[in-house]
Ligand SMILES: Nc1ncnc2c1ncn2[C@@H]1O[C@H](COP(=O)(O)OP(=O)(O)OP(=O)(O)O)[C@@H](O)[C@H]1O
């Protein structure tokens with residue numbers, strides 16, 4: 217894998233709060249791949265997504281998008297941010313209709329009325345929410361809200377989709393809808409996806425590659441097949457088998 | 463008792479017959495406080511939003527100042543403005559003393575900290591989550607700010623109504639800077655003071671009833687939006 221192929225590349229990224237939460241020597245994400253980001257609570261998964269999304273600046277190190285260093289502020293950062301989407305661990309829908317929530321990113325990008333209609337309608341249908349388009353988003357159930365949050369994030373066709381536990385606390389039916397959507401987007405639009413999950417079975421189902429993060433370090437990264445059947449690191453094996461003590 | 467009873471009956475007669483003197487005072491009050499609240503909103507909401515978006519520890523001093531000003535005794539505000547705009551004051555040449563403008567200035571001074579302070583609290587309680595969600599969806603600074611105002615609209619509306627409730631019922635400041643001139647600066651509260659002193663209880667009671675009614679309307683509205691969260695957009 218050469219640098220040119222990498223959609224995103226991280227080099228020497230460090231982040232410290234009261235203790236060091238992230239220390240990543242190097243990480244490259246390829247276009248069109250689905251990455252499962254796994255690791256124990258507090259490993260730094262959410263922090264990593266926030267740094268990639270340029271929401272949180274790292275203390276040191278560099279990020280490259282298509283080999284170009286990421287600007288950390290100004291309109292150049294906004295332009296770059298607009299090519300990606302982050303669905304937070306605690307999702308927040310605006311106190312507005314479902315439709316307006318999904319249209320938000322499109323309006324932010326000055327899409328025309330017509331373009332918005334053409335995007336939002338089918339997307340709501342895809343997540344099975346078309347009948348609730350005019351419902352206030354703060355009255356939705358957890359699963360409905362999560363589907364809207366994901367529809368909102370993919371409406372503007374981001375090149376990079378960052379998902380922080382998108383299916384936590386959902387029932388099998390909702391999980392299936394969301395997983396199908398993610399794999400579909402990756403296959404049809406070559407979207408690159410990084411998905412945090414605590415469910416190793418889920419990572420195994422949909423991830424091409426798995427990143428195992430522990431205490432801010434990437435312990436191991438490799439194909440889902442390898443990580444789940446024959447990892448190099450003992451720690452990885454213990455974690456995926458649910459036997460890691462932390 | 464008979465004085466009170468007669469007063470109340472007379473007061474209702476004045477209200478029902480839409481007595482001209484009474485109406486003029488009511489409308490003047492509404493006009494002055496209405497204008498004051500509009501101006502305060504245009505200052506207080508952006509200021510409160512700005513402060514609410516900043517980290518709390520960076521704005522600690524400003525917060526304390528605003529909270530102090532929220533509780534300014536109206537007569538003190540009135541006195542201060544009086545000293546500034548009286549004939550001998552630094553702004554005396556503007557000839558503002560004893561005009562409706564002076565009263566509006568006084569009311570803006572009282573309402574702006576309330577609106578700014580309560581807006582700030584509302585925006586802050588929505589916290590960084592709204593801002594980050596907006597940014598993660600590609601919103602620029604302008605849209606981010608607009609989004610947080612929209613998300614905090616219930617607290618902001620509450621802030622505006624609270625401010626209005628305070629200034630419409632306030633007497634000290636408008637008395638000092640307005641002078642209670644009939645037909646010009648005589649509002650409900652100052653009229654009540656005067657008419658009571660002169661023994662014209664029916665007009666005083668009539669205005670009192672209207673003030674109570676206004677307070678009831680304003681506070682029911684406040685109660686409704688804060689518990690219902692506004693059923694529609
Ligand atoms: N803004 C912050 N201020 C201080 N500490 C923080 C902040 N954000 C994260 N941390 C700390 O950094 C560490 C990593 O947090 P992070 O949210 O990235 O973990 P995570 O892997 O996503 O965990 P989980 O699986 O529980 O969501 C934690 O110890 C957390 O307490």
Ligand SMILES: [Mg+2]
Nearest residue numbers: 261262305380
């Ligand atoms: Mg997390």
